[in-house]
Amino acid sequence: MHIAITAGGTEESIDGVRKITNMSSGSLGWHCLDAVLSFMRKHNRSNFVVHYIKAPKAVTKKLSAKDAHCVSFVNVTNTQSVYDCIDSLMDKVKIDLFIHAMAISDFSYSYSASISALAEELYQSLITDKKVSKQKIEAILTNPIHKHDADEKISSSEKIIMGFETTPKVIALIKKKNRETFLVGFKLVKNNHDNNLIKQAEKLRMTNDCDAVFANEASQLSEEGHAGLLLYKGEIVARPVGKKQIAEAIVNLAMKHIS
């Protein structure tokens, strides 16, 4: 059996010194690994591999030699590297269960420019072309001529602007690579007004063909108090509290359907 778990928050480099990170300790991902290893021990199974795909700052703990033997660690950095890693992993092995707990950046850095220089560029383009179109403005905002050079010292006394591209959709890749993989997605919402949590979880499931979704709210993420809903094909099947309990609920649900 092959299991993949993604954990932590991706990092998008801005200029080699600064980066944009997605806040995620990777703790829930690690609990999922723990829960898989416990399940396997309990059922006397050793013929399995967990492919643990981890972001740079994702927490890792010590594993026993026996457990370590069943885990293959793969280090990733930005969204593109996660995409490439999964693409190549799923070409090589048949993943039975994919727990996609990583917080993935939707955007990657494209450029930075001083607001003043960008305003000047837009202004010049207007005075030379009185019939400037929205498309032309959008093209300048997407890729201005007066952006900072990669090697340029950015003045710390001028307001700046940064442009971002969208990144490839990682979760959508998983079922495309293998329809049979049991896919667990995670949905973090900022607030749960108007049943937003379930609505967003359903949207994630429908768009990416998840089998299960764990949905949670940003205000409820502490180690002991971490709470949320576990949905299987759109139905609530558990309301676990605590990261360990969440991980166990996810792994038990998945194992019931794939073992």
Added chain:
Amino acid sequence: MHIAITAGGTEESIDGVRKITNMSSGSLGWHCLDAVLSFMRKHNRSNFVVHYIKAPKAVTKKLSAKDAHCVSFVNVTNTQSVYDCIDSLMDKVKIDLFIHAMAISDFSYSYSASISALAEELYQSLITDKKVSKQKIEAILTNPIHKHDADEKISSSEKIIMGFETTPKVIALIKKKNRETFLVGFKLVKNNHDNNLIKQAEKLRMTNDCDAVFANEASQLSEEGHAGLLLYKGEIVARPVGKKQIAEAIVNLAMKHIS
């Protein structure tokens, strides 16, 4: 004696989930703390306090009970919090030595907007006002009407732009608060073409009235191989290699001048 050390990279929150961080492990800052504690042990001094101002991800190690007694940890997050912390600390105590090793963000997040919505806003402002000025464009780029709401779900399928404000200059504050503080600044440059390292170090010293500057290049930051120049009032006084050696060179230089 009061010593302040700043360590690690600041974090500027974007939306509570994403943040911009400055890459710095805080390792050199910790070595400076170690070097101060060693120096004090060696000279049988115990009547001192190190105010260790640390960014969220800055590395910390275990201290002996005796050492821990002499260190006061202060947690900071973004640039503004570092500024406020130093401002208030230096109101309360006379800092003899300030080792400012923290990587501080020059910019803080102001807004995000879809590039398409921002282009539309600029376009509308042009067609309604044929004599639009550069100032008007700059005002829109600084604070557009069509920015994302704090609570809004940002579409992951549209290119976005983010605006940034400048942050207060932390290093410039130190000598303003106390002319007598021995100030050690750090300059990291991307490349050392044309003696750039010394030029940038001198600029940092002149602008912020540093007594000493440690100048280093981004390509030379590994634990053992970390190399750079230690300058005292503009003159090279050491070329230490290795983080431990750098920290010792800095602390020995400072102690010679303040003890």
